[in-house]
Amino acid sequence: MTKTNSTADHFKNYFIFRLYDGKRIAVISAIMGLLGFVQHSVVLLVISCTDMEYIQKEMLIGFSSILFGVSILAASGTTVYIALSNFEFYINKHKTDMLGSLPISHRERFFADLLSGYILGVLPFVLVSVLSVPFFSAAAGRMFSFSNLFIRYFALVILTVFFALTFLYAISVLSAAISGRIIGAVACGAVLITALETVIQHSTAFFISNITGLSGYDDLARNASHLIPSISRAWSRVTALMDRDDLYFRGQGMTENILNDDLEFFAAGNIVNIIAWVVVIAVIICAAFFLSKHRKAERVGGAFGHKYGYYFILFIMIYTVVIFQCDSYSYSFGLISSAIISAVIFLVFEISMRRGWKNFFVGTGVFAASLAVIAGTVILVILTGAFGLRNKLPEVNEISAVEYNGYKFTDTDDISAFREKHLNILETFKPTLGERYLSTGNQLYDGAGKPVPDNGLYDIKYTLKNGDVVERVYSVYNQYDSEGKKCREAMNNIPVGLKSYNDQVLSKLENSNLDSCNISFKGYIGGRTLKPEKITELIKILNEEQQGRDVGSSDKKVGSVSFVNSEDGYDKDLISFSIYESYTKTIAFITDKNNLMPQDETIDYTCYYFTIYNYSSESGLEFGLTIYSSELSDPNVIELLSLLTEEEPENKAKVEIICYDFYTKLYLPKENMKRFGELAAEIFKTKLEKANALA
Amino acid sequence: MIKLENVTKKFDGFVALDNVSFEIQKGSAYGLLGSNGAGKSTMLRILTGVYKADGGTVSIEGASIYDNASTKQKLIFISDETAQYSNMTLNQMRKFYKMFYPNFSDDIFSRLHALLGLPLNKKTSAFSKGMKRQAAVICAIASRPEYLFLDEAFDGLDPSMRIAVKKMMVEAMADSEMTVVISSHNLKEIEEFCDTVGMLHHGKMIFTRDLYELKGNIHKIQASFEKEPVKEDFPELDILLIEHNSGLTYIIAQGDAEKSLEAVKAKGPSFCDLIPLSLEEIFIYEMEALGYDKNQLDS
Numbered sequence: 001m002t003k004t005n006s007t008a009d010h011f012k013n014y015f016i017f018r019l020y021d022g023k024r025i026a027v028i029s030a031i032m033g034l035l036g037f038v039q040h041s042v043v044l045l046v047i048s049c050t051d052m053e054y055i056q057k058e059m060l061i062g063f064s065s066i067l068f069g070v071s072i073l074a075a076s077g078t079t080v081y082i083a084l085s086n087f088e089f090y091i092n093k094h095k096t097d098m099l100g101s102l103p104i105s106h107r108e109r110f111f112a113d114l115l116s117g118y119i120l121g122v123l124p125f126v127l128v129s130v131l132s133v134p135f136f137s138a139a140a141g142r143m144f145s146f147s148n149l150f151i152r153y154f155a156l157v158i159l160t161v162f163f164a165l166t167f168l169y170a171i172s173v174l175s176a177a178i179s180g181r182i183i184g185a186v187a188c189g190a191v192l193i194t195a196l197e198t199v200i201q202h203s204t205a206f207f208i209s210n211i212t213g214l215s216g217y218d219d220l221a222r223n224a225s226h227l228i229p230s231i232s233r234a235w236s237r238v239t240a241l242m243d244r245d246d247l248y249f250r251g252q253g254m255t256e257n258i259l260n261d262d263l264e265f266f267a268a269g270n271i272v273n274i275i276a277w278v279v280v281i282a283v284i285i286c287a288a289f290f291l292s293k294h295r296k297a298e299r300v301g302g303a304f305g306h307k308y309g310y311y312f313i314l315f316i317m318i319y320t321v322v323i324f325q326c327d328s329y330s331y332s333f334g335l336i337s338s339a340i341i342s343a344v345i346f347l348v349f350e351i352s353m354r355r356g357w358k359n360f361f362v363g364t365g366v367f368a369a370s371l372a373v374i375a376g377t378v379i380l381v382i383l384t385g386a387f388g389l390r391n392k393l394p395e396v397n398e399i400s401a402v403e404y405n406g407y408k409f410t411d412t413d414d415i416s417a418f419r420e421k422h423l424n425i426l427e428t429f430k431p432t433l434g435e436r437y438l439s440t441g442n443q444l445y446d447g448a449g450k451p452v453p454d455n456g457l458y459d460i461k462y463t464l465k466n467g468d469v470v471e472r473v474y475s476v477y478n479q480y481d482s483e484g485k486k487c488r489e490a491m492n493n494i495p496v497g498l499k500s501y502n503d504q505v506l507s508k509l510e511n512s513n514l515d516s517c518n519i520s521f522k523g524y525i526g527g528r529t530l531k532p533e534k535i536t537e538l539i540k541i542l543n544e545e546q547q548g549r550d551v552g553s554s555d556k557k558v559g560s561v562s563f564v565n566s567e568d569g570y571d572k573d574l575i576s577f578s579i580y581e582s583y584t585k586t587i588a589f590i591t592d593k594n595n596l597m598p599q600d601e602t603i604d605y606t607c608y609y610f611t612i613y614n615y616s617s618e619s620g621l622e623f624g625l626t627i628y629s630s631e632l633s634d635p636n637v638i639e640l641l642s643l644l645t646e647e648e649p650e651n652k653a654k655v656e657i658i659c660y661d662f663y664t665k666l667y668l669p670k671e672n673m674k675r676f677g678e679l680a681a682e683i684f685k686t687k688l689e690k691a692n693a694l695a
Numbered sequence: 696m697i698k699l700e701n702v703t704k705k706f707d708g709f710v711a712l713d714n715v716s717f718e719i720q721k722g723s724a725y726g727l728l729g730s731n732g733a734g735k736s737t738m739l740r741i742l743t744g745v746y747k748a749d750g751g752t753v754s755i756e757g758a759s760i761y762d763n764a765s766t767k768q769k770l771i772f773i774s775d776e777t778a779q780y781s782n783m784t785l786n787q788m789r790k791f792y793k794m795f796y797p798n799f800s801d802d803i804f805s806r807l808h809a810l811l812g813l814p815l816n817k818k819t820s821a822f823s824k825g826m827k828r829q830a831a832v833i834c835a836i837a838s839r840p841e842y843l844f845l846d847e848a849f850d851g852l853d854p855s856m857r858i859a860v861k862k863m864m865v866e867a868m869a870d871s872e873m874t875v876v877i878s879s880h881n882l883k884e885i886e887e888f889c890d891t892v893g894m895l896h897h898g899k900m901i902f903t904r905d906l907y908e909l910k911g912n913i914h915k916i917q918a919s920f921e922k923e924p925v926k927e928d929f930p931e932l933d934i935l936l937i938e939h940n941s942g943l944t945y946i947i948a949q950g951d952a953e954k955s956l957e958a959v960k961a962k963g964p965s966f967c968d969l970i971p972l973s974l975e976e977i978f979i980y981e982m983e984a985l986g987y988d989k990n991q992l993d994s
Contacts, residue, residue, distance in 0.1 A: 010764045013794045020790075021782075094781075097774035100745030101844075103767040103795055297745050298706060 011108040018086060018116035025082045026120040029075060033128025036071030037158060040064050040241065041135035048142035065242035072161065072238050075125045076231070079165050082121030083172030084185055086113040090176045090292065091185050093301040100297050110289055114173060122169055126162045133158070157237045163277045164234030168193070170281045174288040177295065178309040180302035183352055188304075188313050195320040196228050206327040207381055229277040303353040310363070314349070315370045318342045322374050331382055332433050335375055342371060382431050391426050393419055394462050394470050403461040407495050414498045421494045422460060422472075429487045438474040438487065458491045514563050519590050521559035521579065529597040530590070535563070538589055545583045557581075561590065640679040643672040696721050696756060697742065697842065697874070703750035704737055704898075711737045713898040714751070719876060719891065721756075721841075724868065726885030726906075727878040728978070729895035735878035736775065738895065739844050742876065743772035755842060768796070770842040771835045775850060777827035781820035785813055788834050796838035804837035807863055811856075824851035832860050836867045842874045843867075849884050861888055886974035894978065901982065906974070913980060914952040915972050918944050918964040931958050935980045947972075947980045 043064040047057050084091060089099045089109070099109070136154045140147035175189035295305040304310040321342045326334030346367045350360050385391055396416045402409045409418055429438055462470040476488045517530040517538060530538060538561065559579040579586055589595055645667050668676055697719040704712040712734045719725045729735045740746040741753055744760040744767050753759070758766045771792075780788055785808070793799040808815070811829050819827050828851050835843055843864070849857045865888075867873050879885050885892055886906070893903035913935070923939045929946070932955055936947040944964075948955045952969055960967050972980075 010795075017791060017794055094776050094778040097740065097743075097745055097772060097776055097846075098779040100740070101743040101767060101770070101772035103764045105764045106762050108764065296747065297740075 010104045011112055014102065014104045014109060015112040015116055018112055019120065022082060022085065022116065022120040025078060025085075026124045029078050029082075029121055030124035030128045032071045032075040032078065033125040033131075036068050036075065036125070037129040037132035038135065039071070040068045041132040041139060041154075044139035044143070045135050048139045061242075068242060069238070072235065075161075075165060076168055078125070079121045079169045080172045080186075080189065082117045083169050084176055084182060086117035086120075087173055087176035087292075089113075089297075090295065090300055090305055091179055091182050096297055096300050106293055107289075110292055114285065117173075118166070118169060122162075122165045125165065126158070129158050129161070154241065157234075157241055159274075160229070160234045160237050163229035163274070163281075164231045166281055167229040167277070167284075168231055170284040170288070171196075174284050174291070177288040177292040178305055178313065180299045180305045181353075184303050184310075187349060187352065188309075191313050191317045191320070193231060195316045197230050197232060198324050199316075199320050200228065202323045202327040206323050206378075207386060226273050227276040228280060303359075310349075310353075311366050311370075314346065314363070314367060315374075317345055318367070318370050319374050321345070322371075322378060326378055331378075331431065335378065335433070339371060339375070343367070379433060382433065385426075385430060390430070391423060393422060393472075394464055398464050398466075399462050400465045401463040403463070404459065404495060407498075409495075409498055411498075418494060418498060419462075421490075425487070425490050425494070428490070429483070438476065438491075516564045518562045518564065519559065519596070520562070521587075521590060528590075530561075531595055531597055534589075534595045538586070538595075539563075541585050541589050542577060542583070545586050546577075558587070559590070561586075634683065636679050636683050640676060640683065643676050643679075644668055697876070698754050698757075699742075699751065700753075701751035702738075702741060702748045702753055704734075704741060704746065705749050710898050712741070712748075715895075715898075715900045716751075717893055717900055717903040719874060721874050722868070722872045723874055723891050724864075724889040725874070725876045726889035726892040727876060727895060728880065728882065728885060728892055729878075730880055733880075733895040734898045735880075735895055736846050739772065739774070739846050739876065739878055743767070743770055743844050745772070769840060770844060771796070771838055771840040772844045773828075773831045773835050773846065773848070775847040777819075777824055777831070777851075780827060780831065782818065784816050784818055785830050785833075786815045788819070788830060789837070792834040792838045796840065798839040800837050800839055803839070803867075804833060807833040807836060810859060810863070825853060825856055828852060829856060829860065832863065836863055839867070839871055840873065841871075842876070845875065845877045847879055848877045849879070849881070857884075864888070882973070882975040882978065892974075894982070896982075909977055909981070910972070910974070911952075913947065913949050913972060913977050914955060915970050915976070916946045916948065916956060916959050917966075917968050917970050918946070918959050919966040920944055920962065920964050924962060928962065929958060935983065947976075 043060055047060060052060075088095045102109075104112070133151070133155060137147065137151050140150040140154070144150055171189050171192050172185070175185040175192060179185035179188050291306060291309075299305045304313075306312075318338075322335070322338040325338035325341070328334065329337065346363070350363055381387070396412065396419055399415050399419070400410065402415050402418050404418070409415055426438070431438075458474045458476075460472045460474075464470065474491065476484050476491065514535050516532060517535050519528045519530060521528070542561070557578050558581050561577050561579060579590070581587075699718070700716050702712055702715045703710070715734075715738070727735050727738060737746065741748050742760065744763065747761045753761070755766050755769060760766050760770075783791065789799075789801075789804055793801075811833065813822070813826055813830055813833070819830055822830065828848075832845075832848075835845075849860065852860060864873075864875055868875060875888075877885065877889065890906055891903065892906050892909070894901040919942060923944060924937070926934050926937050929948075932946070933949040934946055935949060936945075938945045938947075946955075946959060956967065956969050
């Protein structure tokens with residue numbers, strides 16, 4: 001009589017077998033953890049404890065960063081390997097008979113494979129990485145006064161990597177369950193990761209925000225992307241810990257800002273996101289279990305474990321490519337390029353899968369049909385303006401006020417006229433397959449993930465009588481062709497002839513806890529800061545001038561003021577107003593040096609430099625002229641910089657000036673080009689002489 | 696007892712097993728015969744729970760096999776694939792089987808290992824195909840399963856090893872009433888080892904029969920006549936085939952051998968004798984009697 005094991009024994013025996021079988025992977029994973037976070041932390045500690053030269057420190061951190069990066073990549077590779085190795089029953093024909101006939105149920109085998117693989121491939125790396133925290137804390141304590149911030153950042157990076165590896169493991173398991181061969185599993189995993197990382201964000205952006213201008217969805221799209229424990233995001237956080245931008249050697253303020261920016265970015269990864277990550281991973285595992293339970297053992301060795309698995313992956317791949325391309329480029333280009341790209345990927349799939357001619361022809365039919373359905377849906381959404389959603393605005397009798405780029409209209413006639421103009425623009429510039437004009441695809445975000453103000457967005461808020469707000473945010477996608485210019489002009493001219501009530505917005509500011517006001521104005525490179533005690537006065541002057549302003553006049557925008565409300569020592573809110581040529585009192589106020597913080601207190605020019613790139617021969621400059629801080633006292637340099645503006649002029653020269661330390665792009669108005677060329681040639685000549693003298 | 700009722704298995708429309716029904720008695724040595732692609736391996740995979748039948752029922756002692764760990768505990772499947780143990784040593788294989796089969800006997804393992812002299816701590820990837828097969832059989836027998844399934848069991852073994860492996864299995868069967876199911880396209884191997892045989896052809900079970908009964912029921916008579924007789928000359932015999940070669944007449948008949956011999960002698964041959972039939976010949980004649988073409992069976 002055969003002795004029999006209990007169900008728990010079946011699971012336990014198989015689980016132990018798997019752990020024993022893959023013990024080497026656990027060792028490799030742990031070594032990767034040592035070479036990664038631990039090694040990097042120890043190097044930082046050594047550097048902080050020794051008095052070595054800056055160049056030596058930099059070299060050591062550089063080398064340590066390479067090892068760090070390699071270890072993360074290797075840990076990712078190990079994760080994929082152990083997943084595919086443990087689930088070899090589905091993808092390795094040689095193992096099917098042995099594993100399939102073992103006394104273990106399907107469910108027991110799945111979860112034993114899942115847990116043992118995770119314990120072997122992911123946990124050793126993460127657990128060893130956690131050991132690095134004391135080393136890093138000690139190093140950070142010696143290197144920075146804000147070590148808590150740094151340690152918090154470091155811990156969050158480990159947490160992000162932990163979830164990213166878990167996500168990668170889950171996707172690899174799912175890929176094995178879908179596939180019939182290793183190559184299929186790898187291809188499937190690549191498609192799934194790419195799709196999950198891009199589709200959520202781009203689908204939302206494309207189908208809702210881009211077409212309709214509905215606000216909030218762009219943010220929703222960005223936040224939706226945080227719901228995935230993204231591998232690429234984890235990698236970018238890891239690279240931040242490497243010697244990015246001299247992270248460890250910068251001035252404290254700059255390093256603090258970088259960390260704060262990234263931590264703000266992490267803010268999206270708060271507990272809600274972590275719960276979402278756990279749910280996403282659990283859903284993937286459940287899907288993998290369901291698919292593996294319902295697959296036939298004989299599918300191993302074939303291209304896919306399920307008859308329709310390949311077509312599912314094919315569909316996802318085409319959808320991802322189409323949505324990504326159409327969201328990123330003009331619709332016609334997006335559709336054509338996505339058809340070409342997906343066809344190439346399809347052929348690579350077919351060739352590598354060697355599914356045979358018959359299946360190739362069937363696959364080609366499925367590919368063509370999928371492409372037609374997806375592209376057809378996209379075209380339908382474009383041409384119908386998301387089935388009429390684009391033109392759906394609240395009725396006039398429902399609206400109590402309209403706010404538009406700093407203006408507020410409460411008069412019923414104004415509201416009606418505004419809404420009419422809004423609808424006319426939507427009708428005139430409705431998207432076609434050839435081009436799109438209004439979209440929100442160009443929204444820019446700062447390091448903290450907030451929309452960058454004054455970036456050419458047209459923000460319309462309809463406040464309804466019931467208190468609800470209906471918002472539409474547009475940007476002109478193609479600003480420089482003739483239709484794009486007309487569109488931009490039409491958007492700018494919406495308020496023409498309407499009465500502006502901007503005072504209410506400014507009045508709110510008067511009662512706010514405003515810490516600073518930054519001014520962007522001609523010649524103010526990097527901006528200037530208003531004296532705190534002058535903020536209230538500026539708001540009053542600005543209020544007066546805005547109230548009396550003839551909206552829609554041919555006024556030129558010459559600058560902007562941004563009011564910063566910093567509650568916790570970090571920018572929490574930023575409200576910006578444009579300064580127009582007609583704002584004489586405001587301009588006089590912000591150009592009065594008595595109202596401004598002394599320049600040397602606001603900007604430390606000793607560490608900044610500018611690089612001027614020449615994109616044409618018009619200015620007579622050579623490529624890449626760098627002006628260093630030491631040269632800022634040169635009268636020629638001072639004059640040259642005064643010719644530049646942060647506001648993008650209507651007619652600009654083809655010269656790009658980048659101030660690196662502000663990450664700011666400066667523009668050269670065309671009318672200043674001649675003088676700029678003369679000065680630059682003079683400066684350049686001087687620099688050459690200096691260089692020659694040094695040589 | 697192993698019981699299959701109307702078992703069907705299809706692979707993307709290709710019918711690998713078509714409504715197959717048969718039984719295997721406990722303690723027997725069952726030989727599953729068939730040409731390449733007949734469905735033998737598929738049948739074994741269904742019997743061992745690797746594959747799920749698309750239709751019909753398969754049971755061991757009344758219990759289903761697929762996804763049933765308790766039933767699988769009673770069986771071991773040694774497939775024709777030897778790469779599956781490549782990353783293990785024989786010692787690791789021993790631990791592996793011991794983990795899953797509580798009846799595993801270290802004594803039997805040691806005895807069989809000593810008999811074959813395989814290295815214990817060398818990766819089986821360095822073994823020859825025959826050595827890998829021996830290693831798998833040693834572990835399987837030492838696990839003392841109630842049912843042992845072997846796909847192309849003696850493939851890759853040299854003659855001396857074939858004898859050794861067969862001996863090991865026969866001893867195991869004698870010791871523990873183990874049921875052995877062997878698939879092979881080598882009739883001689885099956886003839887030497889099995890007591891029951893089944894013939895699969897193009898997914899259909901053509902027959903399943905006790906080998907001794909099969910052998911006893913069909914016989915070949917060699918005789919010499921002045922005038923070559925025809926089938927109709929022996930109305931009392933159930934003749935499957937009558938052939939003439941070099942002046943000799945060969946009569947293949949079913950029924951009692953002695954009675955058949957007497958009936959032939961009664962026709963006055965100058966020479967007459969009963970000669971033994973090989974299993975291969977029995978099959979060919981049996982199949983032809985069932986209406987299958989001999990040439991078709993070879994394909």
